[in-house]
Amino acid sequence: MTAPDRTIELITSELGGDGTNARAVTARALAAAERLNDTLNAFLQIDRAGAISRAEGLDREAGGEGALRGVPLAVKDNICVRDMQMTCGSRILAGYHPPYDATVVERLRGAGAVLVGKTNCDEFAMGSSNENSAYGAVRNPWDTGRVPGGSSGGSAAAVAARIVPAALGSETGGSVRQPAALCGIVGLKPTYGRVSRYGLVAFGSSLDQVSVFGLTVRDAAIVLGTIAGRDERDATTADVPVPDYAADLGGDVLGARIGVPRDLLGEGVDPEVRARVGEAIEAYRGLGAEVVDVELPHARYSIAVYYIIATAEASSNLARYDGVRYGYRAEDPADLREMYRLTREQGFGAEVKRRIMLGTYVLSSGYYDAYYLKAQQVRTLIKRDFERAFGACDAVLTPTTPTPAFRLGEKTDDPLSMYLSDIYTCMANLAGIPGVSVPCGLSAAGLPVGFQLMGRHWDESTILRLAHAYERAHPLAARPALMAE
Amino acid sequence: MPITESDIRKIATLAHLEITDEELRTLAPQVASIVAYVEQLNELDTSSVEPATGGLTPEGERTEAVREDRARPSLGQALALEQAPDPAHGHFRVPKVIGGSEVKENL
Numbered sequence: 255m256t257a258p259d260r261t262i263e264l265i266t267s268e269l270g271g272d273g274t275n276a277r278a279v280t281a282r283a284l285a286a287a288e289r290l291n292d293t294l295n296a297f298l299q300i301d302r303a304g305a306i307s308r309a310e311g312l313d314r315e316a317g318g319e320g321a322l323r324g325v326p327l328a329v330k331d332n333i334c335v336r337d338m339q340m341t342c343g344s345r346i347l348a349g350y351h352p353p354y355d356a357t358v359v360e361r362l363r364g365a366g367a368v369l370v371g372k373t374n375c376d377e378f379a380m381g382s383s384n385e386n387s388a389y390g391a392v393r394n395p396w397d398t399g400r401v402p403g404g405s406s407g408g409s410a411a412a413v414a415a416r417i418v419p420a421a422l423g424s425e426t427g428g429s430v431r432q433p434a435a436l437c438g439i440v441g442l443k444p445t446y447g448r449v450s451r452y453g454l455v456a457f458g459s460s461l462d463q464v465s466v467f468g469l470t471v472r473d474a475a476i477v478l479g480t481i482a483g484r485d486e487r488d489a490t491t492a493d494v495p496v497p498d499y500a501a502d503l504g505g506d507v508l509g510a511r512i513g514v515p516r517d518l519l520g521e522g523v524d525p526e527v528r529a530r531v532g533e534a535i536e537a538y539r540g541l542g543a544e545v546v547d548v549e550l551p552h553a554r555y556s557i558a559v560y561y562i563i564a565t566a567e568a569s570s571n572l573a574r575y576d577g578v579r580y581g582y583r584a585e586d587p588a589d590l591r592e593m594y595r596l597t598r599e600q601g602f603g604a605e606v607k608r609r610i611m612l613g614t615y616v617l618s619s620g621y622y623d624a625y626y627l628k629a630q631q632v633r634t635l636i637k638r639d640f641e642r643a644f645g646a647c648d649a650v651l652t653p654t655t656p657t658p659a660f661r662l663g664e665k666t667d668d669p670l671s672m673y674l675s676d677i678y679t680c681m682a683n684l685a686g687i688p689g690v691s692v693p694c695g696l697s698a699a700g701l702p703v704g705f706q707l708m709g710r711h712w713d714e715s716t717i718l719r720l721a722h723a724y725e726r727a728h729p730l731a732a733r734p735a736l737m738a739e
Numbered sequence: 740m741p742i743t744e745s746d747i748r749k750i751a752t753l754a755h756l757e758i759t760d761e762e763l764r765t766l767a768p769q770v771a772s773i774v775a776y777v778e779q780l781n782e783l784d785t786s787s788v789e790p791a792t793g794g795l796t797p798e799g800e801r802t803e804a805v806r807e808d809r810a811r812p813s814l815g816q817a818l819a820l821e822q823a824p825d826p827a828h829g830h831f832r833v834p835k836v837i838g839g840s841e842v843k844e845n846l
Contacts, residue, residue, distance in 0.1 A: 353818050447799040460795065489804035492796060558777040569754060576755070578831050583824035590836045591755070599757035604765075607756055611747065611770055614754040616777075628780050630790030635783070637791060669769055670776055686795030711796045 260738075262325050262419045262473045269324045276324030280309035280368050283326035286417045286738030287370055293736060294393050296402075296411040298331050299339050300371040308368050320366030321476055321500075327362060328412045328421040331372040332379055333464065334453035335359050338369075342455050343377040343387035343405075346575050346582045346601030356453020357488065358422060358464050358481040365480045370418060373408030377603045378572065379429055379457045381405045382675045385666055386605040393662075394437060395734035396701055400659040403433030403675075406467070410437040413467045416738040420468045420477045426458045427560050428654075428679025430465035431691035435654035435704025438693045438730055440721070442466045442474040443679075445712050446686035447492040449478075450485030456571040458564040459490075461683040471692065471722040475499035478714060494712050502715045503722040507541050510720060512707075513548035513647030518678070524657040530703040531653045534694040537728055538651075543720070548643040548650060552635040556681040557673055559636065562616050562629035563684070569613025575601065608669060637685045640708070649707040649717050652678045654691040658701035678706065688714045692721045693730040702730070742771040 258264065268274045287300050305326065312324055329335055332342045334352035336359075341347045355363070362369070376386040384392040384407030392407040394400040395415040402411045406423025410433035413421050423430040425443045434441025443465040454464055464481065468474030482496045514535060519528060539545055577583035577597030584596035602610070616625035643650055655675055665672040682689040689708040696702055709717040747767045751758040758766065794800035820826040825833070 350822060353814060353821070446795045447802075460792075484802070486806050490794075490799065491802070492799040493802040494798050552783075555780055555783070558780050561773060562777055562780075573755075577824060578833055579819075580822040581824075587834050589834050593834050594755040595757040598755055599759075602756075604762075607758075607762070608766060608769060610754050610756060611750050611766060612773060614750050615742075615746075615770065615774070618750065618753060625777065627790055628785060629777075630792055631785035631788040632780050632783060633791040634788050635785070637795075670773055673773075684791075686799075712798065 259469045260416060260419060261470050262322065262476050265325050265419060266323060276309040276312040276368060277306065279324055280305050280326050280370065282738070283370050283418055286415070287412070290415055290417065290736060290738070293398055294395060294411045294415060295390050296373055296392050296408040296415070296417070297328070297371045298341060298374050298389055298408070301338055301369065304337060305368050305370045312366060312368070318366060320364070321480055322362060323366030325367050326370045326418050327367045328371055328373050328409055328418045329359060329369055330375050330406050330409050330421070330423045332375060332424055332455040333359060333422055335369060335372065338372050340372065341389070342379070343375045343389060344601065344603065344606070345388045346597070348582060350581055352453070354453065357450035357485045359453065361481045373406070373412055373421060375408055376405035377606050378455065378568070379405040379424055379426055380568070380605050380609055382432060382672050383660070383665065384408065385662065386603055388603055391662055394659050395736040396438065397659065398736065400661055400701070401436070403436035403655070403659065405429040406465070407433050409467050410434055410439065410441070413437070413439050413469060414734055415736055416469070420466060420473045423465050423467055424454055425463050425465040425683060426461045426564055427683050428676040430467060431654050431679045431689055431706055432676060434467055434691040435693070436659040436702065438702030438732070438734065440468045440471050440474045440693070441691040442468070442478060442714070442718070443682060443689045444478060444482065444714055445688045447490050448482050448494070448688070448712070448714070450488040450491050452485055452487040458567040459571060460567060461564060463683070471690070471718055471725050472500055472503055474690070475503060475718050497715050499715060499718055503719055505719065507538065507543045507720055507723045510543045510649070511647040512538050512543050512545050512720070513643050513650045514545060515548050515550045515553065515650065515652060517549065518553055518652055522656055522677070523653060526697040527653050527655070527657060527703050530695045531705045534705045534724065535651060537724060541723055541727060546647050548646055550639040550643060550650070550681070552632060552639050553681050555632050556636055556684055557677055559629045559632045559684060560676070560680040561612065561673060562625050563633065565609045565613035566617050566626050567613070569610045569617065572606065572610055605669070633684050636681055640685045640687060644710050649709050649720055651705055651707055654678055654704040654706040658697045658699070658703055682708045687711055688717060690717045690721045692724055694728070695730070696732055700732070742767060742774055
């Protein structure tokens with residue numbers, strides 16, 4: 255029998271009863287983070303002093319409120335937390351300390367959360383395996399010879415290893431759902447505009463969204479409810495009411511319509527992934543949902559569209575790293591231009607350079623219409639596919655990833671094959687719709703498999719409710735090899 | 740459109756990236772294969788399709804993005820310069836702009 259997971263619900267229910275306090279809960283998370291970090295490399299900074307002092311402060315305030323009161327959480331290292339470093343997994347930001355909190359961090363603190371540290375990630379969130387971090391790869395807690403996925407691999411590993419019950423990541427093309435699937439936890443990408451990006455380092459501005467990992471669907475729902483909503487400091491956040499996601503969980507799924515794009519479940523999918531996802535579809539039928547066929551005829555172009563739009567936007571966003579105002583500057587350049595070139599040559603890793611080059615190419619004079627404009631037109635077709643599908647169903651179900659976690663080094667020499675691990679996830683970012691990845695069993699080798707549900711704009715509630723119904727009926731009983739005691 | 744090593748050098752110049760010969764040898768075929776992959780989009784006739792630029796959701800597009808026009812404290816000079824590699828007299832100091840190495844920008 256495995257011990258029950260220390261979810262947000264369990265942690266907050268224990269506080270105050272039999273003398274359990276925030277300090278003890280935080281000390282436990284810190285001890286686990288410190289013990290496991292030599293192996294997992296999930297954290298780039300563990301803020302023991304800050305977290306303990308924050309927890310003691312919470313313990314002194316009697317009767318404080320907050321959905322996350324005393325809950326230890328981790329934050330991906332591309333989100334600004336005042337008084338902690340922020341490297342984005344890059345040499346170019348080594349030692350950088352943001353002078354302000356991201357809005358999402360402000361909201362987590364406001365709800366009583368204790369931030370234990372910053373998590374490792376692919377450099378500037380570019381990668382699907384966490385091998386592109388300048389500070390070393392993150393290991394998958396289920397099998398340390400394998401990747402945790404990326405780019406938010408550190409946050410995924412920290413939650414999967416039960417160090418924290420939830421963590422923030424960010425998504426541009428699947429960087430939370432993909433590692434969530436590979437690490438056997440829940441990963442939620444909200445609707446574009448649902449969560450403020452003030453203080454999130456920009457990668458692809460028409461795609462980026464702060465996203466959430468949770469041990470359970472409820473954990474993810476609680477954190478989303480805390481961080482969601484309009485923010486005056488981010489003009490892309492929309493003025494749309496935020497429901498109580500956690501309160502909306504529960505109830506049955508009778509009559510809910512789940513759309514399955516059969517065309518996408520054919521070649522290129524690992525047979526074990528196909529089998530587990532097939533079982534999840536049958537499980538929904540068993541729970542009383544109706545399974546319908548839907549078609550997303552342009553979804554197969556999504557990786558091509560994604561790698562044009564994301565790299566074009568990245569090449570522009572990353573122009574700010576020039577050695578002038580903050581971060582790394584190359585030594586003894588002859589003039590300004592040489593300073594830019596040498597700073598960026600020495601500061602950026604191979605994948606970031608590759609994407610800046612691609613993005614610069616597709617935007618360059620004479621090629622803009624052929625690549626960027628074309629990609630934005632096909633993006634419209636992908637959005638229309640989803641609009642049509644949501645006429646026939648309430649959520650679209652696919653595998654989250656084509657394979658379970660791959661070995662470290664397996665795809666590093668072949669960028670295109672690495673990109674294809676986001677084939678199911680990046681379509682939601684292109685369409686701006688929410689998606690949630692849910693664990694649905696293990697492969698024969700004992701590696702987690704996940705499926706994802708994608709929903710209508712602003713309708714995180716429906717996919718969370720459906721995800722929760724599955725999770726309640728089919729919880730993942732297995733635990734990773736490496737985890738907190 | 741096959742991508743050559745000279746194309747890669749030109750892109751590197753545009754992107755203010757210094758590319759070593761070794762990087763050039765790996766990057767050129769990688770960029771070429773990714774570009775060949777994305778060219779599958781040419782299978783689709785998109786002549787009458789609007790590009791998906793602007794807000795991704797109608798609600799996002801309708802949201803009033805302009806805040807009330809009132810003065811607020813900014814970061815401040817001290818904090819803004821705190822992490823500058825070479826601050827001087829309240830400014831960001833950089834190497835000379837004119838002269839030095841010439842960069843050909845035959846765009």
